[in-house]
Amino acid sequence: MTTWLLDLGNTRLKYAPLVADGQLGAVHAVAHDDAEAWLAALPEGEVACIASVASPARRVALLDALCARFQRLHRVHTEPALGPLRIAYANPAHLGVDRFLAMLAAADGRAALVLGVGTALTLDVLGADGRHGGGRIAPSPEVMREALHARAAQLPARGGDYTEFADDTAPALASGCEGAALALIERSLRHATTLLGQVPRLCVHGGGAQALRPHLPVHDWVPDAVLQGLARWHALRIA
Structure with a gap:
């Protein structure tokens, strides 16, 4: 039985097959900012186990696409x-x-x-x-930088290297x-x-x-x- 594990995060989807002795096979990752590309990259198999912290819209899009590719879906939830x-x-x-x-x-x-x-x-x-x-x-x-940039556009959202006391912005x-x-x-x-x-x-x-x-x-x-x-x-x- 072919089983795939899928981790849908806020910026990308990671997925891998289960192989011998319950180990992970090769891990794949695709950003989900391009809806057509990331859904087209989905694998096919018999069983899919899905964990998602993404938006409801992205989660529904993933589940809908997986329904056409897998016989059984298991959505994983936090347990006590x-x-x-x-x-x-x-x-x-x-x-x-x-x-x-x-x-x-x-x-x-x-x-x-x-x-x-x-x-x-x-x-x-x-x-x-x-x-x-x-x-x-x-x-x-990264989110700290983006929040500062959103409030003060002159502060760049990217760039610069960590140093204890910097000499530029x-x-x-x-x-x-x-x-x-x-x-x-x-x-x-x-x-x-x-x-x-x-x-x-x-x-x-x-x-x-x-x-x-x-x-x-x-x-x-x-x-x-x-x-x-x-x-x-x-x-x-x-x-």
């Missing part, structure tokens, strides 16, 4: 508990399914701080027993917005260590993380964390 993971939110619907799945992928018996950088920057603390200790949500550095903006994110991560690591009684490993994923990675402490780079969580969800719920 699955496998070793126990989320902290009283209302599971309030926790994004991308955060839920990234934590599910990270719940391997080791304490972790799960950092996702996309449209939003998210941080979730996870005990070695799989218990979620809560999280944070902030704008990503573009690097000052890069340093300020990326530095704000780094400070939040450092504070979260410090408080997660206090909460857990040990230093958690830092698990990083998301398309916006690359600019931050050179300035982060030692970390695990898990670019396909949501898809890996989908693979684990499939093993626990479908297989």
Whole structure:
């Protein structure tokens, strides 16, 4: 049976097949700003498992297109508990399914701080027993830049490299917005260590993380964390 896993985010769709032993096959990514192109790129198979944090319109467009390509669709939702993971939110619907799945992928018996950088920057603390200790949500550095540019057009939305104290506007903006994110991560690591009684490993994923990675402490780079969580969800719920 051919099974595909699909992660529909705010800017792109990532998808991969399940192969032997429930592992991910080759991961594909396509931006969904061109409706015809991204829907035309969809795979075909028997079973599709879908996680979406995108707008309702994009989600419906994806599901409609998949109905013509797959025999069965499973839309994944956040659950109070699955496998070793126990989320902290009283209302599971309030926790994004991308955060839920990234934590599910990270719940391997080791304490972790799960950092996702996309449209939003998210941080979730996870005990070695799989218990979620809560999280944070902030704008990503890219969104900070775009918000400043929207309010003051003379401030460029792109450009510049991180430096501690910049000598021009573009690097000052890069340093300020990326530095704000780094400070939040450092504070979260410090408080997660206090909460857990040990230093958690830092698990990083998301398309916006690359600019931050050179300035982060030692970390695990898990670019396909949501898809890996989908693979684990499939093993626990479908297989």
